[in-house]
Amino acid sequence: MNPPETVAVIAGSGLDLRALLDEIDEERAFADVPGLRDARIAGHTGKFIFGRSEGARVIVQSGRLHFYEGLDYETASAPVAALHAFGARTILLTNAAGGLLPNMRPGDLMAVDEIRCWPCARWRERPESLALDFVPEKCDWRGAYHWVHGPCYETRAEIAALRALGSTAVGMSTAPEILRARELGMRVGAISCITNNCCTPQVLTHDHVLRTAAAASARLCEVLRGVVRNGVHHGRPASGATAR
Numbered sequence: 238m239n240p241p242e243t244v245a246v247i248a249g250s251g252l253d254l255r256a257l258l259d260e261i262d263e264e265r266a267f268a269d270v271p272g273l274r275d276a277r278i279a280g281h282t283g284k285f286i287f288g289r290s291e292g293a294r295v296i297v298q299s300g301r302l303h304f305y306e307g308l309d310y311e312t313a314s315a316p317v318a319a320l321h322a323f324g325a326r327t328i329l330l331t332n333a334a335g336g337l338l339p340n341m342r343p344g345d346l347m348a349v350d351e352i353r354c355w356p357c358a359r360w361r362e363r364p365e366s367l368a369l370d371f372v373p374e375k376c377d378w379r380g381a382y383h384w385v386h387g388p389c390y391e392t393r394a395e396i397a398a399l400r401a402l403g404s405t406a407v408g409m410s411t412a413p414e415i416l417r418a419r420e421l422g423m424r425v426g427a428i429s430c431i432t433n434n435c436c437t438p439q440v441l442t443h444d445h446v447l448r449t450a451a452a453a454s455a456r457l458c459e460v461l462r463g464v465v466r467n468g469v470h471h472g473r474p475a476s477g478a479t480a481r
């Protein structure tokens with residue numbers, strides 16, 4: 238029999254995904270992994286938690302690195318290369334995002350079926366859109382996550398532009414990691430936690446995003462358990478990078 242597949246799960250801002258794990262074997266800080274920089278943004282602890290969930294080996298990456306910290310593509314996506322080196326071949330990325338549909342509520346979960354890239358990317362490829370390999374079930378919404386550079390939240394004009402493009406949610410992470418994961422041949426899926434509705438004018442703070450994401454973590458863990466249980470790794474075979 239083949240050894241059980243290792244699934245990696247990246248926790249977005251404020252999301253606490255420990256409850257996904259039935260057992261924890263080891264924790265390792267980014268700083269203790271050669272080639273990785275420590276995470277410096279509030280809500281991002283910067284460590285890998287190795288354990289088991291639903292009978293599978295699961296590595297939760299708590300915290301991530303972002304372009305808006307002034308990092309280049311290689312540095313920001315280096316944790317994904319580490320997850321691949323640890324044996325993960327399937328990766329589920331989670332993030333905090335602003336909802337672009339009027340009915341989206343803080344705490345809702347959106348299964349990402351498309352990643353779009355705002356044309357500000359300073360990486361070697363400039364894909365406009367990145368394909369995903371599977372779409373998680375049991376979320377409230379399904380749609381396109383539009384990646385923007387950040388760190389400022391969007392102006393009213395930018396939100397209007399993103400809505401006119403037909404995007405469903407907006408956030409500042411995930412796209413560089415997906416590109417790296419696909420370069421490494423990993424299978425990729427993503428879930429956004431909607432922390433605010435961009436259609437309602439508000440002065441958005443990182444604190445608000447962190448608090449809303451923390452409150453949605455327990456439900457997100459349940460949804461992620463379903464994904465791990467149903468064996469995302471038996472889906473479409475892994476392939477190289479695709480930029481549509």
Ligand code: HPA
Pocket residue numbers: 333334335336390391407408409432433435441446
């Ligand atoms: N915009 C960008 N990133 C975000 C948002 C938002 O409205 N909410 C959470 N992360």
